[in-house]
Amino acid sequence: MATSVAALGLLCGALAACNDDGPDQSLLGKGGESRVTAVQAKVQEQRILDQRVQAVRTHDLSLFLRRVDHSDPQLMARQRRYYRNLVQLPLSRLSYQVTDRQWEGLAVPDRWGSQVQIPRIRFVSQLATFDAVPVTRTVGYVFSFKHGRGTIVSDRTATGKALFEGAQAPWDLTAITVRKAPGVLGIFDRRTRVSAAQVMQAVSTGITQLDRALPFTWSDRVVVYNIQNAGVLGSFTDVPGGSLDHLGALTFPTYAGAEGHSQVASTRMLLLPSSIRAGQPFLGRITRHELSHVAIGPRDDGAPAWVSEGVAEYLGAREIPVRSRIIPTAALGRAGTDVRGMPVSRTFNNNDQEWHYALSWMACDYIAATYGESRIWELVDAMHNGGEGTSDQDQDRVLEQVLGYDSHELARRAAARIRNIYG
Numbered sequence: 445m446a447t448s449v450a451a452l453g454l455l456c457g458a459l460a461a462c463n464d465d466g467p468d469q470s471l472l473g474k475g476g477e478s479r480v481t482a483v484q485a486k487v488q489e490q491r492i493l494d495q496r497v498q499a500v501r502t503h504d505l506s507l508f509l510r511r512v513d514h515s516d517p518q519l520m521a522r523q524r525r526y527y528r529n530l531v532q533l534p535l536s537r538l539s540y541q542v543t544d545r546q547w548e549g550l551a552v553p554d555r556w557g558s559q560v561q562i563p564r565i566r567f568v569s570q571l572a573t574f575d576a577v578p579v580t581r582t583v584g585y586v587f588s589f590k591h592g593r594g595t596i597v598s599d600r601t602a603t604g605k606a607l608f609e610g611a612q613a614p615w616d617l618t619a620i621t622v623r624k625a626p627g628v629l630g631i632f633d634r635r636t637r638v639s640a641a642q643v644m645q646a647v648s649t650g651i652t653q654l655d656r657a658l659p660f661t662w663s664d665r666v667v668v669y670n671i672q673n674a675g676v677l678g679s680f681t682d683v684p685g686g687s688l689d690h691l692g693a694l695t696f697p698t699y700a701g702a703e704g705h706s707q708v709a710s711t712r713m714l715l716l717p718s719s720i721r722a723g724q725p726f727l728g729r730i731t732r733h734e735l736s737h738v739a740i741g742p743r744d745d746g747a748p749a750w751v752s753e754g755v756a757e758y759l760g761a762r763e764i765p766v767r768s769r770i771i772p773t774a775a776l777g778r779a780g781t782d783v784r785g786m787p788v789s790r791t792f793n794n795n796d797q798e799w800h801y802a803l804s805w806m807a808c809d810y811i812a813a814t815y816g817e818s819r820i821w822e823l824v825d826a827m828h829n830g831g832e833g834t835s836d837q838d839q840d841r842v843l844e845q846v847l848g849y850d851s852h853e854l855a856r857r858a859a860a861r862i863r864n865i866y867g
Contacts, residue, residue, distance in 0.1 A: 488594035493540035529615035532622035537570035557588035582609040610702030618673040635672040650731040662739040684793040692719040695737040733760030746833015749789040754804030775802035779862035807858035
Protein backbone atom coordinates (compact mmCIF):
# COMPACT_ATOMS: atom_id res chain seq x y z
CA MET A 445 0.00 0.00 0.00
CA ALA A 446 1.56 3.27 -1.09
CA THR A 447 0.78 5.23 2.08
CA SER A 448 1.25 2.51 4.68
CA VAL A 449 2.65 3.51 8.06
CA ALA A 450 5.36 1.42 9.68
CA ALA A 451 5.05 0.99 13.44
CA LEU A 452 8.10 0.09 15.49
CA GLY A 453 6.70 -3.26 16.55
CA LEU A 454 5.73 -4.33 12.99
CA LEU A 455 7.84 -6.06 10.39
CA CYS A 456 8.11 -4.57 6.91
CA GLY A 457 5.35 -5.83 4.67
CA ALA A 458 7.76 -7.79 2.49
CA LEU A 459 11.17 -8.81 3.74
CA ALA A 460 12.59 -8.79 0.23
CA ALA A 461 11.56 -5.16 -0.22
CA CYS A 462 13.17 -4.19 3.08
CA ASN A 463 16.50 -5.63 1.99
CA ASP A 464 16.49 -4.44 -1.64
CA ASP A 465 19.55 -2.36 -2.43
CA GLY A 466 19.30 -2.22 -6.21
CA PRO A 467 17.26 -0.21 -8.73
CA ASP A 468 13.51 -0.67 -8.34
CA GLN A 469 12.62 -1.98 -11.80
CA SER A 470 8.91 -2.11 -10.91
CA LEU A 471 8.90 1.66 -10.51
CA LEU A 472 10.62 2.56 -13.80
CA GLY A 473 8.63 4.23 -16.55
CA LYS A 474 7.57 2.45 -19.72
CA GLY A 475 10.36 1.14 -21.85
CA GLY A 476 12.75 1.18 -18.88
CA GLU A 477 13.19 4.95 -18.87
CA SER A 478 14.68 6.15 -15.62
CA ARG A 479 12.33 8.99 -14.75
CA VAL A 480 9.79 8.20 -12.05
CA THR A 481 6.38 9.76 -11.55
CA ALA A 482 5.34 11.48 -8.31
CA VAL A 483 3.27 8.42 -7.37
CA GLN A 484 6.18 6.06 -8.03
CA ALA A 485 8.53 8.30 -6.06
CA LYS A 486 6.14 8.28 -3.10
CA VAL A 487 6.10 4.48 -3.09
CA GLN A 488 9.90 4.36 -2.92
CA GLU A 489 10.08 7.08 -0.28
CA GLN A 490 7.63 5.27 1.95
CA ARG A 491 9.49 2.00 1.53
CA ILE A 492 12.84 3.60 2.40
CA LEU A 493 11.39 5.14 5.56
CA ASP A 494 9.72 1.84 6.50
CA GLN A 495 13.14 0.27 6.09
CA ARG A 496 14.63 2.77 8.54
CA VAL A 497 11.96 2.02 11.15
CA GLN A 498 12.75 -1.68 10.77
CA ALA A 499 16.44 -0.87 11.18
CA VAL A 500 15.81 0.89 14.51
CA ARG A 501 13.69 -2.02 15.71
CA THR A 502 16.35 -4.60 14.82
CA HIS A 503 19.36 -2.39 15.68
CA ASP A 504 20.68 -2.63 12.12
CA LEU A 505 22.80 0.41 11.31
CA SER A 506 23.67 -0.76 7.80
CA LEU A 507 19.98 -1.06 6.90
CA PHE A 508 19.30 2.40 8.37
CA LEU A 509 22.00 3.91 6.15
CA ARG A 510 21.40 1.74 3.07
CA ARG A 511 19.48 4.35 1.07
CA VAL A 512 21.46 7.37 2.33
CA ASP A 513 23.96 9.13 0.06
CA HIS A 514 27.29 7.64 1.18
CA SER A 515 29.27 10.27 -0.74
CA ASP A 516 28.22 13.00 1.73
CA PRO A 517 30.27 12.49 4.93
CA GLN A 518 28.41 15.13 6.93
CA LEU A 519 25.01 13.65 6.08
CA MET A 520 26.27 10.17 6.95
CA ALA A 521 27.66 11.39 10.28
CA ARG A 522 24.35 13.05 11.19
CA GLN A 523 22.38 9.95 10.24
CA ARG A 524 24.66 7.65 12.24
CA ARG A 525 24.25 9.95 15.21
CA TYR A 526 20.47 9.99 14.81
CA TYR A 527 20.32 6.20 14.60
CA ARG A 528 22.44 5.79 17.74
CA ASN A 529 20.15 8.22 19.54
CA LEU A 530 16.95 6.46 18.49
CA VAL A 531 18.03 2.97 19.46
CA GLN A 532 18.66 4.14 23.03
CA LEU A 533 15.12 5.45 23.52
CA PRO A 534 12.23 3.33 24.88
CA LEU A 535 10.08 3.87 21.81
CA SER A 536 6.67 2.25 21.77
CA ARG A 537 5.72 4.09 18.56
CA LEU A 538 7.87 5.09 15.63
CA SER A 539 6.47 5.65 12.16
CA TYR A 540 6.69 7.75 9.03
CA GLN A 541 3.94 8.53 6.55
CA VAL A 542 4.82 10.27 3.29
CA THR A 543 2.11 12.78 2.40
CA ASP A 544 1.14 14.13 -1.01
CA ARG A 545 2.53 17.57 -0.17
CA GLN A 546 6.05 18.81 -0.81
CA TRP A 547 8.13 21.33 1.15
CA GLU A 548 7.60 24.45 -0.93
CA GLY A 549 9.87 27.31 -1.88
CA LEU A 550 13.13 25.42 -1.32
CA ALA A 551 16.19 25.82 -3.51
CA VAL A 552 17.33 22.60 -5.22
CA PRO A 553 21.09 22.72 -5.88
CA ASP A 554 22.58 20.71 -8.74
CA ARG A 555 24.45 18.43 -6.34
CA TRP A 556 21.12 16.83 -5.34
CA GLY A 557 20.53 15.56 -8.86
CA SER A 558 18.04 16.21 -11.66
CA GLN A 559 15.08 14.33 -10.13
CA VAL A 560 14.42 15.53 -6.59
CA GLN A 561 11.43 15.17 -4.28
CA ILE A 562 11.18 16.80 -0.82
CA PRO A 563 7.96 15.40 0.65
CA ARG A 564 6.32 16.53 3.83
CA ILE A 565 6.41 13.49 6.10
CA ARG A 566 4.24 12.76 9.13
CA PHE A 567 6.60 11.49 11.83
CA VAL A 568 5.08 9.83 14.92
CA SER A 569 6.97 8.76 18.04
CA GLN A 570 6.05 7.85 21.60
CA LEU A 571 8.23 7.20 24.64
CA ALA A 572 6.85 4.10 26.34
CA THR A 573 5.25 4.88 29.76
CA PHE A 574 6.43 8.50 29.61
CA ASP A 575 4.29 9.95 26.79
CA ALA A 576 0.56 9.62 27.38
CA VAL A 577 -0.12 9.94 23.65
CA PRO A 578 2.02 9.81 20.50
CA VAL A 579 3.93 12.93 19.45
CA THR A 580 3.46 13.94 15.80
CA ARG A 581 5.76 16.25 13.87
CA THR A 582 6.21 17.19 10.21
CA VAL A 583 9.68 16.36 8.90
CA GLY A 584 11.34 16.08 5.53
CA TYR A 585 14.09 14.31 3.64
CA VAL A 586 15.48 15.18 0.22
CA PHE A 587 15.10 12.18 -2.08
CA SER A 588 17.06 12.07 -5.32
CA PHE A 589 16.16 9.57 -8.03
CA LYS A 590 18.80 8.26 -10.42
CA HIS A 591 18.07 5.38 -12.81
CA GLY A 592 14.80 4.81 -10.96
CA ARG A 593 16.43 4.37 -7.54
CA GLY A 594 15.65 6.74 -4.68
CA THR A 595 18.32 7.90 -2.24
CA ILE A 596 18.23 10.31 0.71
CA VAL A 597 20.69 13.04 -0.21
CA SER A 598 19.91 15.53 2.56
CA ASP A 599 18.04 15.95 5.81
CA ARG A 600 18.26 19.74 5.58
CA THR A 601 17.51 22.54 3.17
CA ALA A 602 20.23 23.81 0.84
CA THR A 603 20.98 26.52 3.43
CA GLY A 604 21.37 24.02 6.27
CA LYS A 605 18.02 24.50 8.00
CA ALA A 606 16.37 21.41 9.50
CA LEU A 607 13.36 20.07 7.63
CA PHE A 608 11.28 19.99 10.77
CA GLU A 609 8.17 21.71 12.12
CA GLY A 610 7.51 21.94 15.84
CA ALA A 611 9.76 21.66 18.90
CA GLN A 612 12.76 19.40 18.41
CA ALA A 613 14.04 17.03 21.08
CA PRO A 614 17.72 16.72 22.06
CA TRP A 615 18.03 13.49 20.03
CA ASP A 616 17.12 15.47 16.91
CA LEU A 617 19.96 17.91 17.46
CA THR A 618 22.96 16.30 19.13
CA ALA A 619 24.44 13.01 20.28
CA ILE A 620 22.78 11.82 23.47
CA THR A 621 23.38 9.26 26.20
CA VAL A 622 20.28 7.74 27.77
CA ARG A 623 20.09 6.56 31.36
CA LYS A 624 17.09 4.77 32.88
CA ALA A 625 15.87 4.29 36.44
CA PRO A 626 12.40 3.43 37.79
CA GLY A 627 10.20 6.34 36.72
CA VAL A 628 13.09 8.36 35.27
CA LEU A 629 14.38 8.67 31.72
CA GLY A 630 17.55 10.76 31.67
CA ILE A 631 18.86 12.40 28.49
CA PHE A 632 22.47 13.62 28.60
CA ASP A 633 24.94 14.93 26.03
CA ARG A 634 28.69 14.46 25.71
CA ARG A 635 29.48 17.19 28.23
CA THR A 636 26.94 16.21 30.87
CA ARG A 637 26.96 12.42 30.84
CA VAL A 638 29.68 12.41 33.53
CA SER A 639 27.01 13.76 35.91
CA ALA A 640 24.36 11.21 34.91
CA ALA A 641 24.54 9.12 38.10
CA GLN A 642 24.25 12.23 40.29
CA VAL A 643 21.28 13.56 38.33
CA MET A 644 19.43 10.24 38.20
CA GLN A 645 19.85 9.81 41.96
CA ALA A 646 18.60 13.33 42.66
CA VAL A 647 15.50 12.88 40.50
CA SER A 648 14.70 9.41 41.88
CA THR A 649 15.06 10.67 45.45
CA GLY A 650 13.00 13.75 44.62
CA ILE A 651 10.11 11.62 43.35
CA THR A 652 10.11 9.57 46.57
CA GLN A 653 10.21 12.70 48.74
CA LEU A 654 7.51 14.43 46.73
CA ASP A 655 5.20 11.43 47.06
CA ARG A 656 5.33 11.85 50.84
CA ALA A 657 4.23 15.47 50.57
CA LEU A 658 1.48 15.32 47.96
CA PRO A 659 -2.15 14.57 48.93
CA PHE A 660 -2.76 12.93 45.55
CA THR A 661 -1.09 10.34 43.32
CA TRP A 662 0.57 11.06 40.01
CA SER A 663 2.40 9.02 37.38
CA ASP A 664 5.73 9.05 39.29
CA ARG A 665 7.45 9.35 35.91
CA VAL A 666 9.48 12.07 34.29
CA VAL A 667 11.79 12.65 31.34
CA VAL A 668 14.71 14.83 32.42
CA TYR A 669 17.15 16.57 30.08
CA ASN A 670 20.58 17.49 31.42
CA ILE A 671 22.05 19.14 28.35
CA GLN A 672 24.80 21.67 27.71
CA ASN A 673 24.71 21.66 23.90
CA ALA A 674 24.09 25.20 22.64
CA GLY A 675 21.84 24.07 19.79
CA VAL A 676 19.52 22.23 22.16
CA LEU A 677 19.39 25.06 24.69
CA GLY A 678 18.78 27.57 21.91
CA SER A 679 15.72 25.62 20.77
CA PHE A 680 13.77 26.46 23.92
CA THR A 681 11.23 29.25 23.52
CA ASP A 682 8.88 31.05 25.95
CA VAL A 683 11.49 30.77 28.70
CA PRO A 684 10.47 32.52 31.97
CA GLY A 685 12.40 35.78 32.17
CA GLY A 686 13.43 35.43 28.53
CA SER A 687 16.71 33.59 29.09
CA LEU A 688 17.95 30.26 30.44
CA ASP A 689 20.99 32.09 31.84
CA HIS A 690 19.02 33.08 34.94
CA LEU A 691 17.48 29.65 35.53
CA GLY A 692 18.71 26.45 37.14
CA ALA A 693 15.94 24.28 35.73
CA LEU A 694 12.73 24.40 33.74
CA THR A 695 9.64 22.29 33.14
CA PHE A 696 7.95 22.40 29.76
CA PRO A 697 5.12 20.62 27.95
CA THR A 698 5.71 18.33 24.99
CA TYR A 699 2.65 18.64 22.80
CA ALA A 700 1.16 15.81 20.80
CA GLY A 701 0.98 18.06 17.73
CA ALA A 702 3.15 20.85 16.45
CA GLU A 703 0.65 23.47 17.58
CA GLY A 704 0.75 24.59 21.21
CA HIS A 705 -2.99 24.16 21.68
CA SER A 706 -2.85 20.38 21.09
CA GLN A 707 -2.92 17.77 23.84
CA VAL A 708 0.10 17.53 26.14
CA ALA A 709 1.88 14.21 25.64
CA SER A 710 4.16 14.73 28.65
CA THR A 711 5.68 17.42 30.83
CA ARG A 712 9.46 17.16 30.87
CA MET A 713 12.27 18.72 32.90
CA LEU A 714 15.39 20.54 31.80
CA LEU A 715 18.04 20.51 34.53
CA LEU A 716 20.82 22.94 33.67
CA PRO A 717 24.49 22.20 34.43
CA SER A 718 24.73 25.08 36.91
CA SER A 719 22.34 23.22 39.22
CA ILE A 720 24.56 20.14 39.21
CA ARG A 721 27.66 22.23 39.91
CA ALA A 722 25.87 23.79 42.88
CA GLY A 723 25.59 20.38 44.53
CA GLN A 724 23.42 19.55 47.51
CA PRO A 725 21.19 20.70 49.05
CA PHE A 726 20.46 23.05 46.11
CA LEU A 727 20.29 20.26 43.53
CA GLY A 728 17.69 18.37 45.55
CA ARG A 729 15.73 21.53 46.18
CA ILE A 730 15.49 22.66 42.56
CA THR A 731 14.78 19.09 41.43
CA ARG A 732 11.81 18.83 43.83
CA HIS A 733 10.62 22.26 42.70
CA GLU A 734 10.48 21.20 39.05
CA LEU A 735 9.10 17.76 39.86
CA SER A 736 6.25 19.44 41.72
CA HIS A 737 5.24 21.22 38.51
CA VAL A 738 5.24 17.87 36.71
CA ALA A 739 3.25 16.17 39.46
CA ILE A 740 0.73 18.96 40.02
CA GLY A 741 0.21 19.25 36.27
CA PRO A 742 -3.07 20.96 35.38
CA ARG A 743 -4.27 21.09 39.01
CA ASP A 744 -3.02 24.67 39.34
CA ASP A 745 -3.85 25.84 35.83
CA GLY A 746 -5.28 29.34 35.88
CA ALA A 747 -4.03 30.16 39.37
CA PRO A 748 -1.94 33.30 39.90
CA ALA A 749 1.75 32.67 39.20
CA TRP A 750 2.69 33.20 42.84
CA VAL A 751 0.48 30.26 43.87
CA SER A 752 2.06 27.81 41.42
CA GLU A 753 5.62 28.97 42.07
CA GLY A 754 5.12 29.41 45.79
CA VAL A 755 3.88 25.84 46.20
CA ALA A 756 6.81 24.54 44.09
CA GLU A 757 9.27 26.53 46.19
CA TYR A 758 7.67 25.24 49.39
CA LEU A 759 7.88 21.62 48.22
CA GLY A 760 11.44 22.14 47.02
CA ALA A 761 12.58 23.38 50.43
CA ARG A 762 10.38 21.08 52.51
CA GLU A 763 13.00 18.32 52.95
CA ILE A 764 15.76 20.72 54.01
CA PRO A 765 16.19 21.58 57.73
CA VAL A 766 14.98 25.12 58.40
CA ARG A 767 18.45 26.32 59.40
CA SER A 768 19.85 25.14 56.06
CA ARG A 769 17.22 26.77 53.85
CA ILE A 770 18.65 29.78 52.10
CA ILE A 771 16.89 32.81 50.70
CA PRO A 772 18.31 35.59 48.48
CA THR A 773 19.92 38.34 50.54
CA ALA A 774 18.02 40.91 48.50
CA ALA A 775 14.74 39.34 49.64
CA LEU A 776 15.57 40.07 53.27
CA GLY A 777 16.08 43.73 52.41
CA ARG A 778 12.81 43.90 50.47
CA ALA A 779 10.95 42.22 53.32
CA GLY A 780 11.74 45.21 55.51
CA THR A 781 9.98 47.65 53.19
CA ASP A 782 6.31 48.37 52.68
CA VAL A 783 5.03 45.22 50.95
CA ARG A 784 1.86 46.12 49.07
CA GLY A 785 0.72 42.73 47.79
CA MET A 786 1.60 39.42 46.20
CA PRO A 787 3.57 39.41 42.91
CA VAL A 788 1.65 40.10 39.72
CA SER A 789 1.54 37.17 37.30
CA ARG A 790 2.35 39.22 34.21
CA THR A 791 5.64 40.51 35.66
CA PHE A 792 6.48 37.57 37.92
CA ASN A 793 9.67 36.70 36.00
CA ASN A 794 10.95 40.22 35.50
CA ASN A 795 14.06 41.68 37.13
CA ASP A 796 12.48 41.21 40.59
CA GLN A 797 11.90 37.48 40.15
CA GLU A 798 14.18 36.56 43.08
CA TRP A 799 11.98 38.63 45.38
CA HIS A 800 8.80 37.28 43.83
CA TYR A 801 9.87 33.66 44.32
CA ALA A 802 10.96 34.34 47.89
CA LEU A 803 7.74 36.12 48.88
CA SER A 804 5.60 33.45 47.21
CA TRP A 805 7.51 30.69 48.97
CA MET A 806 7.17 32.36 52.36
CA ALA A 807 3.45 32.93 51.79
CA CYS A 808 2.95 29.19 51.30
CA ASP A 809 5.35 28.42 54.13
CA TYR A 810 3.35 30.71 56.42
CA ILE A 811 0.06 29.06 55.40
CA ALA A 812 1.46 25.57 56.08
CA ALA A 813 2.99 26.57 59.41
CA THR A 814 -0.16 28.36 60.59
CA TYR A 815 -3.01 26.22 59.27
CA GLY A 816 -1.37 22.97 58.14
CA GLU A 817 -0.34 21.80 54.68
CA SER A 818 -3.90 20.82 53.77
CA ARG A 819 -4.77 24.53 53.60
CA ILE A 820 -2.22 25.00 50.79
CA TRP A 821 -4.00 22.41 48.67
CA GLU A 822 -7.36 23.91 49.54
CA LEU A 823 -6.06 27.24 48.24
CA VAL A 824 -4.64 25.66 45.06
CA ASP A 825 -7.95 23.95 44.36
CA ALA A 826 -9.91 27.15 44.97
CA MET A 827 -7.63 29.18 42.70
CA HIS A 828 -7.84 26.48 40.01
CA ASN A 829 -11.61 26.91 40.20
CA GLY A 830 -12.52 23.78 38.30
CA GLY A 831 -10.28 24.76 35.39
CA GLU A 832 -11.71 28.26 35.05
CA GLY A 833 -8.80 29.75 36.97
CA THR A 834 -8.63 32.91 39.07
CA SER A 835 -7.22 36.19 37.84
CA ASP A 836 -4.97 38.40 39.91
CA GLN A 837 -7.86 40.83 40.15
CA ASP A 838 -10.19 38.17 41.62
CA GLN A 839 -7.74 36.46 43.94
CA ASP A 840 -8.70 38.49 47.02
CA ARG A 841 -12.17 36.97 46.96
CA VAL A 842 -10.69 33.47 47.03
CA LEU A 843 -8.14 34.38 49.70
CA GLU A 844 -10.90 35.80 51.92
CA GLN A 845 -12.81 32.52 51.58
CA VAL A 846 -9.82 30.25 52.29
CA LEU A 847 -7.72 32.34 54.69
CA GLY A 848 -9.98 35.13 55.87
CA TYR A 849 -7.84 38.00 54.53
CA ASP A 850 -6.66 39.48 51.23
CA SER A 851 -3.44 39.38 49.21
CA HIS A 852 -2.04 42.51 50.86
CA GLU A 853 -2.34 40.95 54.28
CA LEU A 854 -0.88 37.64 53.11
CA ALA A 855 2.10 39.49 51.58
CA ARG A 856 2.59 41.40 54.82
CA ARG A 857 2.62 38.16 56.84
CA ALA A 858 4.94 36.45 54.35
CA ALA A 859 7.41 39.36 54.58
CA ALA A 860 7.25 39.20 58.38
CA ARG A 861 8.07 35.49 58.22
CA ILE A 862 11.15 36.27 56.11
CA ARG A 863 12.31 38.75 58.75
CA ASN A 864 11.56 36.37 61.63
CA ILE A 865 13.45 33.43 60.10
CA TYR A 866 16.32 35.19 58.33
CA GLY A 867 16.56 38.59 59.99
